[in-house]
Amino acid sequence: MSRILSEISKSSRSKNVCEDITVFSDAEFSELNHLIEEYIHSKQFIEGSFFVEEMSNGDSEGRAKRIYLDRLGKSRVMSSMKWADFETRLGSSDSTTSYRRTERMENDYFRNLESRLLRSCGVNANVTELVISMIDLQNKQIDELRSRRRQLRRGFIKEIVFNPIRSLRDKFESSTNKISRLEIPTQKLVGAITVVSDTSVLFTTRDWGVAGTISTMAGAMIAATAQ
Structure with a gap:
C-alpha cells in the first residue's frame, strides 16, 4: 500500500502539467499498474x-x-457494545443508550486523522x-453516506482504484501510435x-476504523464527481 502511494505522490510532485492532470x-506507470493489480486482489482491499x-x-x-468484530477479536460479551460505539462514532446510529458516552466523530477530528495517516x-x-x-x-455527500441517506453501489470502490489505471493501460496498449503522455485526471x-x-x-x-470508513466514502464521492 505504501509503495502505491509513494509512486502516486512522486509523480504528483514532479510532473503535473496542470492542476487537473497528473502525468x-x-x-x-508500469510500476503503479503492477502494484494496483496486486492490491485489488488482496484480502485487505x-x-x-x-x-x-x-x-x-x-x-x-x-x-x-461480523467482519469488524472478527478482525478486532472482540468477545461475545463486549461485541454489542463495541459495534454500537462504532456505529455511533461513524454517524450511522443515533442510539443514546445510557451506558454509552460515544459521540459522532466531528469533521475536524477526522481531517486531522486523515492528514496524519497520509503523512x-x-x-x-x-x-x-x-x-x-x-x-x-464532499462534506455534504459524505454526511449522507455516514447516515445512510446515500448508498455506495457494490463494487464501486474497486472501480475507483482500478478503472483509471485500466483505462489508461488499455488506451496505451491499443494505440498504433503510442500515446505520448500517460496522464490521469488528478x-x-x-x-x-x-x-x-x-x-x-x-x-x-x-477511531481509526471510523476515520478509514469515512475517508473511503470520501474517496468514492471524489471519484464519482470527476470528469
Whole structure:
C-alpha cells in the first residue's frame, strides 16, 4: 500500500502539467499498474471495500458487523457494545443508550486523522493538502453516506482504484501510435489515494476504523464527481 502511494505522490510532485492532470513516466506507470493489480486482489482491499459498501447500504444482514468484530477479536460479551460505539462514532446510529458516552466523530477530528495517516504513508505535503481540500468539497455527500441517506453501489470502490489505471493501460496498449503522455485526471487519482491509504487502518482501533470508513466514502464521492 505504501509503495502505491509513494509512486502516486512522486509523480504528483514532479510532473503535473496542470492542476487537473497528473502525468506518469513509462516506468512510473508500469510500476503503479503492477502494484494496483496486486492490491485489488488482496484480502485487505476486498474485505475493506466490502465493509464500507455494506455500511453505506445499512448492513441489513450483519455482514459488516461480523467482519469488524472478527478482525478486532472482540468477545461475545463486549461485541454489542463495541459495534454500537462504532456505529455511533461513524454517524450511522443515533442510539443514546445510557451506558454509552460515544459521540459522532466531528469533521475536524477526522481531517486531522486523515492528514496524519497520509503523512505516515509517505504522501508529500502538497498531495496531502490536495486530498484534504477535495474531501472538504464532499462534506455534504459524505454526511449522507455516514447516515445512510446515500448508498455506495457494490463494487464501486474497486472501480475507483482500478478503472483509471485500466483505462489508461488499455488506451496505451491499443494505440498504433503510442500515446505520448500517460496522464490521469488528478481528481480520480485523489479518489484512489484516499481509498488505498485507509483500508490499512479499518480494523485497528475504533477511531481509526471510523476515520478509514469515512475517508473511503470520501474517496468514492471524489471519484464519482470527476470528469
